[in-house]
Amino acid sequence: MDRREFLKCSVAAVLGLGFPFLLPATGEAAFSGAGGPTIYKRSLHFNSYAKRSSTDSIVIHHTGLSVDKDSTVQEIHRLHQQENGWAGIGYHYLIHKNGKIDQGRAPEQVGAHAWKHNGNTIGICVAGNFNLARPTASQINSLNALVAWLCMQYRLNPTRKDTILGHCDLNSTDCPGKHLYSLLGNVRRYCREFD
Ligand SMILES: [Zn+2]
Structure with missing residues (x-):
């Protein structure tokens, strides 16, 4: 891919179009925003679509x-759509035990x-039960990279107390x-240095 093509893809990713420029054998599409982590986009059907008017925090x-276990984005999508009656998976991103990042709802x-x-707000779900176990090092690395990149994309100040929150906040x-x-204090520090 030449530089122009790369920039085109990056801009598409930033705009949330999820332009797929990697198509691995499994049929999943991946994209990276400029300076951002690789995010895998799944084909999920949502029952309704409403655009978020502003983005102030990452939850x-x-x-x-x-039990502490990994989940697929499709499992959560099915649960949220069929059991909860929502438009589809409620989170925008899911981070697996191996650190792979899947997109849920469109950003x-x-x-x-x-x-x-x-x-x-934007919702990031890290797969596991962290009252029972600790997140993997790969999950923490991906969480740092994803949150830092989102702070850049949405011009959020990671030092503000209400920018990076736990759901319980x-x-x-x-x-x-x-x-x-x-560990959220470490994530905030990482984002501050990245900024
Ligand atoms: Zn939650």
């Missing part, structure tokens, strides 16, 4: 199932992850689990 979640879409705060929940929540 971190865990899947929080009864510009209103999420369903933090009650009363979906209109101006907004709603009555123990999400994202004590072992992940205790």
Whole structure:
């Protein structure tokens, strides 16, 4: 890919178009924003679509199932759509145990992850139960890279107290689990240095 083509893809990714310039054998499409991590885009059908009017905070979640395990984006999509009756998966991103980042909702879409705060926030879910276990090093690396990149894309100041939040900062929940929540200070520091 030449530089011009790369820039074109980067701009497409930044605009949330998810321009697929890598097509691995499994049929998944991946894209990277300029200076951002690789994000895998899955083909998911959403029942409705509403555009988010502003982006002020990034909210971190865990899947929080009864056992600490990985989940596919399709599993969560099915659960949120069929069990909860939502438009589809509520999170914008899912970070797997191996650090791979999947896109859930389109970045510009209103999420369903933090009650009363979906209109101006992005939701990132880290797969696992972090009351029972610790996130993997790969998950932390990907979380740092993704949050730092989102701060750049949306011009968010990572030093502000309400920019990078745990779900429990907004709603009555123990999400994202004590072992992940205790690491959010490190994520903020990483983003500050990256900025
Ligand atoms: Zn949550």
